[in-house]
Amino acid sequence: MAQTLFDKYGGVPVVTDIVRDFYKRVMRRPNLRRYFVNVPLENVIHHQIAFVSMVMGKTPHDYSGRSMKEAHRGIGITSASFELAAQLLSDTLVAAEVEQDDIDAIMKKVASLRADIVEK
Numbered sequence: 001m002a003q004t005l006f007d008k009y010g011g012v013p014v015v016t017d018i019v020r021d022f023y024k025r026v027m028r029r030p031n032l033r034r035y036f037v038n039v040p041l042e043n044v045i046h047h048q049i050a051f052v053s054m055v056m057g058k059t060p061h062d063y064s065g066r067s068m069k070e071a072h073r074g075i076g077i078t079s080a081s082f083e084l085a086a087q088l089l090s091d092t093l094v095a096a097e098v099e100q101d102d103i104d105a106i107m108k109k110v111a112s113l114r115a116d117i118v119e120k
């Protein structure tokens, strides 16, 4: 079985650092923070973990029974917000010294989820 990027970059400990950094970058942006104002902090952290882990090769079933479409229905995520979140993830991965080819693959995966997440 092919190794996932999640495993290649050290699994939970390394991905935890990536998640922390990504979380900080997202929460510094009012444009992204606003989606999480009424979400309990625990769920917000869980979200960042799910976001990073999923696009690095873990399946959604490890995190939630809901499909990406169901999970984001009614939130009203805009195209600009999606782009910004993707950009911040890419910045985080560069800072974590993830190889460029792998970043490209991750961003492709992010882009493939776009239609299920963006509503506006």
Ligand code: HEM
Pocket: 032, 035, 036, 039, 043, 044, 046, 047, 050, 051, 052, 054, 055, 060, 063, 064, 065, 066, 071, 072, 075, 077, 081, 082, 085, 109, 110, 113, 117
């Ligand atoms: C590829 C991109 C993304 C992935 C893989 C992803 C992943 C997830 C997952 C797995 C859940 C469900 C969590 C659960 O039910 O346990 C979720 C919910 C949610 N997502 Fe995303 N997400 C992405 C992009 C975004 C973006 C760009 C935003 C807003 C800026 C966002 C905001 C939310 C919110 C507010 C929830 C509901 C949280 C709650 O009520 O607990 N997501 N996402």
